[in-house]
Each structure stands twice: as structure tokens, then as C-alpha cells.
Amino acid sequence: MSTPSCVTRFAPSPSGHLHVGGARTALFCWAFAKGKGGTFLLRIEDTDQKRSSDSASVGFLKDLAWLGIGWDEGPVLGTHGGGAHGPYFQSERLDIYNRYLAQLVEAGKAYYAFDTTAELDAKRQAAKLAGHAYRYDRSEMANLPKATVDAWLAEGRPAVIRCKTPDGPITIVDEVLGEATLPAGEVDDFVIRKADGFPTYHFAVVVDDELMRVTHVLRAQEHFNNTAKHMVLQDALGFRRPIYGHLPLITNPDASKMSKRDKDKVLRKTVIDRKLTAPPQDTISQARFDAWMADKNTQLELAEASLLATGLQVTLPEINVDDFRQSGYLPEVLCNFLALNGWSPGENVEKFDTEFLKQRFDLKRVVKTPAKFDRTKLLSFNCDAITGMPREEFVSRARLHGQEFHADFMKRITAEQFEQLAGASHERSKTLDEMFRTNRFFIIADDVLAWERSKNVEKALLGPEPNGLSHLRAVLPVLEGCAEWSATALEQAITPYAVQHTEGNLGKVAQPLRIAVSGGTVSPPIFDTLAILGRDSTLNRIRRCIATFTA
């Protein structure tokens, strides 16, 4: 097997959900490697025992697959993953790390340190009060006699291993940011193995990138300063140095970090604004609600947050890839838009697919500044993509979306009705989800349909004579007499009435009809709406509407 010229990796910590920022990083790593005929690999950084317990820890893989970002090596999912350089879970590579760790200690490039957390905290605190940055002081631990170290280890004293960082400035060479030099002393003797025996992130990354023959490290800019530590370790271990590229962060419009905490904030604000003291029915328990509201620092689980949001009828900001999926965004649009945050192909091109990205992606064109994530523009892109696709494609993609996220809706509508509805909704849909949210009236029973009592409704129905209500009365027998119940047949039946009684102003008849059958002022085009609804429901609802508003 030949060695690929280019190997990139995406190395997240385990999670059930893929954050959009992570998705963008993965996308760039993927595009970079695949554009060069190289390998893109996935590695799970699960060295934090406290965080790596849950079984859904690699749920984010499905998000990656949904986006169309396939990985050549890594955890197996469908046709993705596998590879000869595993295991790809760091927690399964402990003996590998320990080998290199021992080598460093042996060579005097790393040492055991027995400081307690309390001692270190105190020193950090003192440094902070003194107004300078804390740097680990190696004078005690680095010079412990070997006999002492062995004795303390033998008696089971908790110990970490620290890297003995050489003195001197460190220059980071970065393909997007250029060169940056950290002054001597800026990188101290950092921990490379924790007291629990697990390597720290820094150590595991360096070893794995070497062993997995990673050539290019593309990661978020928040890792920039870590690079110096990784360089120190590479030198100590005699490893080659990969090429680095640090990608600009993606933030909220207010420049704050995008995090699932944003969902919590929306919910908390809603609860406070509405002065609620109890959760809505069928959401979360009162006890959970109280505990959550009592402490600003606790967060609801994602599932709880969704339940509560549904109960409160608020929409949560999309943060994770599956949030966007649920909201009805297209994976290809999300990829396109994500790529535009931090990169652009120039030449005023901004609509492209991942194939184009693969061919054109280039570190030189990655921007240095953080990008504020603009959901409105994403929505506009999504709208363009939806209205631009063939009708059959929209219908089938909307169907899949409905089956996954609106099972109740799909159950109460026939296949034929769905096809008509989707067809009528196509050109007015900005997302795959919209038609399910705005057309609930199709799936409720005729006798529970309620009419909204808004200004617009009253204006359309109860204005000066001849008003909407009288048009409804007049048009009812016309509809009853319709032999064929299709959009075109209905149009042919109603239009003459409009010509005769409203000077051809179809709206004067259409809007009352819309209200009568939907309960509100918004629906697909009126004849489609009536056709989908069917003869019985349409007539039923019009009769009830007349009765209701006449009373």
C-alpha cells in the first residue's frame, strides 16, 4: 500500500451531536485531502474519562455522513471508516502512549510531578493576584532524586508526568496565519499524562498524528497556542512536523461562541418573560424545572430542551448539524454555506457543491477573521436550492423529511394528498420543514377546526356588504354542483362567479374560502388547497364557517 501524499484528520471529542463549527472544520479537512487524492481520517479524542461515558458518544458520525463528508479511516459507520492505523479511539491506545511516555521519562525529557491540585490552584491564584501569568515552576519536581520518585510511585502517590519544555522562543508556522513567535518561557512544563493514567490531549494528539501519518493539521484557531506545545513534543519524540492551518472561528451574530448553551438562554428568557413557575404539560418534571431555574449554570439536556421548547412554542437556535437537519435545511446547502464562512473561491462565486469545493479548496484563501454565522443568508441559500430543484425531487425529499420528523402528519394524509400538497408547496418553501408547520389544517378534523379572530380574518369575512361571508354563501352551491373535484375544475367553476360578482377580483372570493377551510389567512394556492382537502371537508368547513360567523 502506498503512502498517501496528504492525510488530514478530524479529531473531535465524543458527542452525540456535531456542532456546525466542527462540521466546517471536518468539511475543510475532507475537501483538502480529497482534492489532493489523499486520505481523510477520523479519530475520537476520548481521553477524558469524565466526559466519555455515554454510549451515544459517536452519534455525530451520522451527521457527518448526512452532510456527505465521508471518512476513509476511523470508526466504522456504513461504508465509512476502517483503516490500518487504528484503533481510532484514543482510549484504546493507552499502551501506545505509555510506551512513548516511558521513552521521554527515560531520556529526561519528561518527569513525574507530585503536586496536588490544591497546591497548584493556590499558586495560580497567587500569580493572578500578583498580576502576572502563572507558569509552572519545575525547580522542585524536575530535580527529585530518582530514588524519591520511585519510592513515591511505589507508595501510590498520585502523580502526573510533565514535559520538560526547553528554554527559548517558539515559532509557529501556520499556512493561514503566517508566522508567530511565542517568547521564551511562554510555554511551561505542561502535563502530558494525568494522574488517572490517561494522556492529555496534547500528548495523544502528537503521538497519533505521527502514527497515523497525518500531514496537514487543519483545526480551529482556538488551538493556535497549543501548537507550540505540540511542536515541543514532536521535537522531544523525534517526530516530523505536520503542516498547520488554523481556521477562523464561527460565532453567533453577537460574536459570542455558538454553543448549546444558547438554547438554554432562549428557554430561560422565555420562562422569565412569561413569569412561569411551572413547566408546560408533558415536558419536563416540576422538580427538574425548579432545579434548572434555580441555577443559571445548569443546562437542560438537548432532549429536555426540545421538549420544553415545543411546550413553550418557541424555536431554539440551531447549533448542531442535526438541528439544521430537523429545521429542513439541505445538507448540500449547509456544506456550501459553511464553506463560505472562512473561505471563498473568489471571482464572485458563492454557490457551489462539495465537488467544486474539493477541487478548489486552498489554505491560501482561508480568511483570518472570525465569521458571524448568518442564519438568514443560509435560509436564503436553502430557499434557492429548494425552488431550483425539480418538483419530483422536492416531493420525495419532503416526504423523507416528513417521515422522519412529522410522522403524525404523514399518517393523517394520503400519499396522493401529500404529493399534491408538496407540489403546491414547492415554490413557496424555504425549508423542507415549512410545509409541515404551516399546513396543519389539512390534518385536523373538520369539526375541530377553529377560526382565528384576527383583524385580517374579520376584514375578509365581515366587511361591508357584499362581504366575504356573503360570497361564501353564494359560492357554496357552485361548489356543491362541481362534478369534478380538481384544482383546474374548481378554478373553472369559481372564476365565472368572480367575474360576475367581484369585477374579476378573484381575491374577494379566494380569501374567504381560504379562511373558511384553513382557519387562517395563509395556505397554498386556493384551488390546490380545496382540491387536496377534498369535496366533503371543503363543503363541511365552509358550512361551519358560515354558521360560526353568522352567529
Place this chain on the structure above:
RNA sequence: GGCCCCAUCGUCUAGCCCGGUCUAGGACACCUCCCUUUCACGGAGGUAACAGGGGUUCAAAUCCCCUUGGGGUCACCA
């Protein structure tokens, strides 16, 4: 606070490396008008930026310096 990085319309960005073609381009948003049976779409126009100050130069958005502003990072998290 120390250290590092960055700085073009409200937002994402093109241009910057290799000064003149930039009276700074595109997209989203916004405003106006048109289309229209609701919603949405669509069409035509428009508003809108080189953070500030010093240099260098015949010429600076483009090069240099300072100021200001923003971001990142300072864990036995990753």
C-alpha cells in the same frame, strides 16, 4: 492582566502577497417601486464599508509604525 493573532458595507466576503485598472465588486439583509387570490417567490432600482492617526511613494484599501477596537489562549478539558 500576560502572551499570540486579526481589522473592507449591518453580515459573509472579493480586492491586499506583486501599490495605479477601486468614483472598492458580489451575496444576504434593509429601503422604494412592480407583479400578485393569501403566504412566499420573482422583476427593477436604491442606501451602505477600506477603524483612527502618522509615515514611505508621483500614487496606498493595498507597504511600515503607533493608537483604538475585536478575537484566541493562559487546566491533571479537548
